[in-house]
Amino acid sequence: MTWIGRKKLAFVPLYRPNAIPPDFIPPDWANDIRRRAVYDPDPQTGRDRSLRAYIHTVSSGRADLDAVVLPMEMIDQQNVPVDALDDRLGSRLRDQGFDAAAIVMLGGPGAGTAQRGGFWARFVMLEGVGVWAMEFLHCLTAFDDLYPFGGNMGTYDEMACSCGTHPSAYTKNAIGWLDDAAIFRHAGRVINYDLHPVSLIQPPASGQVAAVRIGNEVPYLMVEARRRVDPFDARITAEGVIVYRVQTTHPLGSAQNGMPPVVLLTPTALGVGQSFVTDTNVAVSVTGTTLSGFLTVVDDRNAPYESGQLLFYRDFTRDGTGDVHTPGVIGLGGWQQFQHLFGGGDGIIYAVDDAGRLLFYRDRKRDGTGDVSSPGVIGQGGWQQFSHLFSGGDGIIYAVNPAGQLLFYRDHNRDGTGDVHSPAVIGQGGWQQFSHLFYGGDGIIYAVAADGRLLFYRDHNRDGTGDIHSPGVIGQGGWQQFRHLFSGGDGIIYAVGSDGRLLFYRDHNRDGTGDVHSPSVIGLGGWQAMKHLFDGGQGIIYAVPA
Numbered sequence: 095m096t097w098i099g100r101k102k103l104a105f106v107p108l109y110r111p112n113a114i115p116p117d118f119i120p121p122d123w124a125n126d127i128r129r130r131a132v133y134d135p136d137p138q139t140g141r142d143r144s145l146r147a148y149i150h151t152v153s154s155g156r157a158d159l160d161a162v163v164l165p166m167e168m169i170d171q172q173n174v175p176v177d178a179l180d181d182r183l184g185s186r187l188r189d190q191g192f193d194a195a196a197i198v199m200l201g202g203p204g205a206g207t208a209q210r211g212g213f214w215a216r217f218v219m220l221e222g223v224g225v226w227a228m229e230f231l232h233c234l235t236a237f238d239d240l241y242p243f244g245g246n247m248g249t250y251d252e253m254a255c256s257c258g259t260h261p262s263a264y265t266k267n268a269i270g271w272l273d274d275a276a277i278f279r280h281a282g283r284v285i286n287y288d289l290h291p292v293s294l295i296q297p298p299a300s301g302q303v304a305a306v307r308i309g310n311e312v313p314y315l316m317v318e319a320r321r322r323v324d325p326f327d328a329r330i331t332a333e334g335v336i337v338y339r340v341q342t343t344h345p346l347g348s349a350q351n352g353m354p355p356v357v358l359l360t361p362t363a364l365g366v367g368q369s370f371v372t373d374t375n376v377a378v379s380v381t382g383t384t385l386s387g388f389l390t391v392v393d394d395r396n397a398p399y400e401s402g403q404l405l406f407y408r409d410f411t412r413d414g415t416g417d418v419h420t421p422g423v424i425g426l427g428g429w430q431q432f433q434h435l436f437g438g439g440d441g442i443i444y445a446v447d448d449a450g451r452l453l454f455y456r457d458r459k460r461d462g463t464g465d466v467s468s469p470g471v472i473g474q475g476g477w478q479q480f481s482h483l484f485s486g487g488d489g490i491i492y493a494v495n496p497a498g499q500l501l502f503y504r505d506h507n508r509d510g511t512g513d514v515h516s517p518a519v520i521g522q523g524g525w526q527q528f529s530h531l532f533y534g535g536d537g538i539i540y541a542v543a544a545d546g547r548l549l550f551y552r553d554h555n556r557d558g559t560g561d562i563h564s565p566g567v568i569g570q571g572g573w574q575q576f577r578h579l580f581s582g583g584d585g586i587i588y589a590v591g592s593d594g595r596l597l598f599y600r601d602h603n604r605d606g607t608g609d610v611h612s613p614s615v616i617g618l619g620g621w622q623a624m625k626h627l628f629d630g631g632q633g634i635i636y637a638v639p640a
Contacts, residue, residue: 095211095236096270100158104187104195105131106179107166117200124163127198131161141325145226151324152260153271154296176207176216194233211236224258235269238347243354249330250320259329260293263305263318264340272296276304283397284423286463289319289387293327306392308376313341317378319388320363334363335380335388337370369420377420381462389463393420399639402430406462407635414598414614422462429638434483435626450478454510470510482531498526502558518558529574534581546574550606566606578627594622
C-alpha cells in the first residue's frame with residue numbers, strides 16, 4: 095500500500111465524561127485539532143509544523159491530506175478501543191469518501207495506535223505530530239512498527255521513533271515516496287558516492303543518489319545521508335551518514351523469524367573523516383561534503399578490485415598504527431596499462447604509456463574524490479626503456495637506462511607542458527642490478543641489492559651534477575622479498591610482502607647508519623594484488639589493481 099496523492103482524513107474529538115483523570119474539553123477543541131492537522135506555525139520561527147506540512151515535506155510532495163474535523167462524540171468508557179466509533183460512524187464516513195479516520199482524545203501520551211492497513215487510528219492531543227503521522231501511515235500504507243526491537247533506527251526513521259523525523263530511504267521506498275532508481279545498487283569493490291540527504295526533496299539531482307544498497311538478498315545493507323534541513327529532521331541524533339541492515343523480506347517492514355526488521359549499525363551518524371566497517375567486511379567512509387550532501391566511499395571488501403582503477407588511500411597517522419583501508423576511486427580505468435607510474439608531489443602523477451611517452455597527470459583534490467584524467471605529454475618517447483623510473487621531488491625524475499647508469503631529469507614546468515629531455519648522468523653504472531630503487535626525500539635514494547640488503551644513497555647536489563656512490567647499509571637482508579617497496583617521506587618506508595600485508599618501517603637516522611627493521615602492520619591484506627603502488631605525499635598512497 096502507498097500514500098500517493100490527497101487522502102481525506104476524518105478527525106473525531108472524543109470526550110469521556112467519567113475519565114480518570116478527567117477529560118477537560120478545550121474552549122475551541124475543533125480548531126485546535128484543525129490547527130495541528132493543517133497549519134501549525136512555530137511561535138519562534140513561523141515554520142509550519144502541522145501534520146499536513148509534515149506529510150507533504152517527507153513525501154517530497156507526493157502525499158497530501160484533506161483534514162475534516164467532525165463534531166465531538168462521547169463514550170463513557172475509560173479505555174476506548176481504536177474502532178469504538180466504527181458502528182456509529184464507519185459506514186457513513188466511508189460512503190463520504192474518507193480514506194481513514196482518527197479518534198482524537200484528551201488523555202495522556204501513549205494512546206497512539208491504529209488498524210494497520212485499516213480505517214481507524216487513535217491518538218491524544220498531547221502526542222506530537224510524529225505520533226499522529228505514524229498512526230495514519232499504519233492505516234494508509236500498512237507499514238509496520240520498527241521500534242519494538244533493540245538497535246532500531248531511532249530518530250533516523252519516523253516508524254521507529256514516532257518523533258516526526260523523516261522516514262529512512264528504506265521506509266520511503268516501501269511506501270512509495272522514494273523511487274527504486276534513487277537507491278543505487280552497489281556492485282563491485284569500491285565506488286565513490288555523492289549522497290543526497292533523504293531529508294531533502296527527492297529524487298536527487300543527476301550525479302547523486304539518495305541511498306546505496308549493498309547486497310541483493312536479505313539481509314542487505316543501506317547507506318544514506320541525513321541533515322537537519324527542515325523542522326522535522328532537526329530532531330535527528332546527529333548529521334552525517336548512517337549505515338543500517340535490512341533483515342526482512344516483508345515489503346512493509348514486518349519482522350520475520352524473531353529478527354528485528356531493520357537494525358541501525360551506526361547509532362551516531364558518521365562525519366567527515368570517519369569510517370565504519372560492518373561485521374560482513376563492508377567499509378563505509380565519509381570523505382567530504384558537497385553543497386547539500388556527503389561524499390562517501392563504499393568498499394565491499396568481499397569483492398575483487400576492478401582492474402585498472404586508480405585508487406586513493408591515506409595513512410592518516412603516519413606512525414605505524416592504524417589500518418589503511420577504504421580507498422577512493424580517482425581514476426576509472428586503464429591505469430594498469432602503464433609501464434611506469436609514480437608520484438611527483440603536489441598531486442602530480444607521472445606515467446609512461448605503451449608508446450614510451452612520459453605523461454603528466456594531476457590529482458588536484460588530493461582527498462580521494464574526483465577523476466584524474468586528461469594528461470599532458472611531457473616526454474615524446476623512449477621512456478619505456480628504463481628499468482627504474484621515480485621522482486625525486488621538485489620536478490626531479492631519476493631513471494636507470496639499459497647501461498645501468500643513473501640519470502637525472504628535471505620537469506621544470508611541473509604543469510603538464512614542456513618536454514623533459516637531456517638528462518645528466520649522476521650514477522656511472524650498476525644501477526640496473528637493484529630489485530627496488532626509490533626516493534626517500536631530501537636527496538635520499540634507497541636501493542635493494544641482489545643479496546637483499548637495503549642500501550642508502552644520497553644525491554647531495556640535486557642538480558644533475560656529481561656522482562652518487564658509496565652507499566650505507568641500513569637493512570641487513572630480506573628486502574628483496576617485497577613485491578612493492580616505496581617511501582612515504584620523513585624516513586617512512588612502506589613494504590608489501592607475499593602475504594599481502596602493508597608494512598610500515600622507519601629509517602629514523604636518515605643518514606645511512608642504523609638498521610631499519612621491526613615493521614608494524616598497517617594494511618591487513620590484499621596489497622599484493624596491486625600492479626602499481628606508490629607514494630603521493632602527506633600519507634597519500636596511490637594504487638592500481640592488476
